Amino acid sequence: MLKIDNLRAEVDGKEILKGLSLEVHAGEVHAIMGPNGAGKSTLGYVLGGRPGYAPTGGSVDFDGADLLEMAPHERAAAGLFLGFQYPVEIPGVSNVQFLREALNAQRRGRGEAALSGGEFLKLARAQADALGMDQEMLKRPVNVGFSGGEKKRNEMVQMGIIGPRLAILDETDSGLDIDALKAVGDGINRIMRAPGKAVILITHYQRLLDYVRPDFVHVLEMGRITRTGGPELAQQLEREGYGAVAA
């Protein structure tokens, strides 16, 4: 599904990703762990196409297409979902309006018919219920006044509504209490644990991996993947720290 080959990227003229390679197949969950400053969030933004996160070498193939050549909204329509570490507050735009526009733009991009207001609301309410998000919050401006946990739940509600094939979730577990962590973990499993779908979990800690069991764990350090293993690698990292494991 996704093949990252020797990817290099820079931010503000500084090289952050230094030849990163990773292959993700349908049905897999990959965890990418690593210390602060290793390039974890940069990887997410480069794959999402954020301006200022400039690829300088290597390639990213997403189902046979050159991902790096696509505009951010085209990547979304192709099935990529980027879960933000810090979801952005957008005053004046309601969640419902935002998500309906987003979903229908993607559907148009794929040559599918747009959903009506009624169809969309039904879908949105079902996803909000499944994530334990108050339906009233769907009407509120995007993330405005939401707590950290509510913002992350909202990311999962968005993911549920949009239904991507590949989700890249950047520190989705940060700022969550234990109930929210479980709700978010359940959400990831429910929405993304399906044949034909895959997940890249970018995380600093092992605790989300108690709920979403990865098939592969990678250690990202100094802009490249230095080690790959199974779930036991995450536990070892948690126990011994990045320094010891990498050495």
Place this chain on the structure above:
Amino acid sequence: MTTLELPSPKQEEWRWADMASLKAAAATEPRVAGVAPGELFLDLEGPRLLFVDGVFEPAHSRPGPVQVGRIVPDSAHPLGTRAGGEGWMLSLDAQAAVTGIQIVHLGSGGESHVPARIMLGEDAVASVVETYAGAGWANRIATISLAKGARLMRSVRLLQNEGFVSIRDEADVGEAASLVSIFLGAGGMGTRIDGALTLTGKGAFAEMGGALLTRGSQRQECAVSVRHEETDGSSKQIWRAVAADKSVASLAARVEVARGAQKTDGEQSLRGLLLDRTATVNLKPELEIFADDVKCAHGATVGELDKRALFYLQSRGIDEARATAMLTRAFVADALARIGEEDVREAFEADADKWLEGAL
């Protein structure tokens, strides 16, 4: 045509005024506007008046209680004082209510002057929607007087393709009366919106605000002043300016609180959004307070769209142009949200959307 003597940019109140565009608009030859007047009215019950080049057109009008006749404006304002001639007048007795009044001004070129007078008796209620379309220089003055408890909601949209619209409002808001005037500048013309609202009764409420959207080399501005003369009054000035290309949008708003006008609650919010680095937004917030027990919240900011928000929308599948439009619309939303009638507000929002589609 007589020589047009206009205020000079050397005068502080006129420093951002685009009098050259006004002059050019006044000098244009009338030509067929190509706009069907019927399309300029919203689908509202209620009186309708059409003025074409400043002349009342009975064929497209159903004035109801609105009277048409000569009015000589009693104003010292340099543009307002010129706006004499045939105009319209709404005079309501105590407790009377007329809503959904629509006044459409269609210009084909040259200059036109139409005065208006609105006088509401005690507890009377009125709502008026004004639409400007076409070309030329449209010069208007509205003299408004609200008796105790009267309420006026006024929504004005400036949609001329070219030319210039100058509007002067002079209002006297009595005890517990309420005046709300909201403007949308979403055409290709230059504008000057001038206002002097005076709260002369205890507990009065006055509001003047709106959104000015400019592009190309267009210049739009407002210069509004609210004066509190009595106690317990409140006022709002919520203005948003969006400027693209090489355009200039200027917002000057002033709150004056007279000695003794205690317990005044004033709110002033001026915000500018630059869609291009070549555009300009000027803000001039002013407060002049001579009473000591007063609350006057004020804020003035100019910025660009939040790049993080833009990427957030794009990452969910919305293309850049649409994402920019959504965020820009959200930026002007609080100004247009002040329009009390839902159908009118939706029409104004649709006008703003149309502008955005063209500009982005």
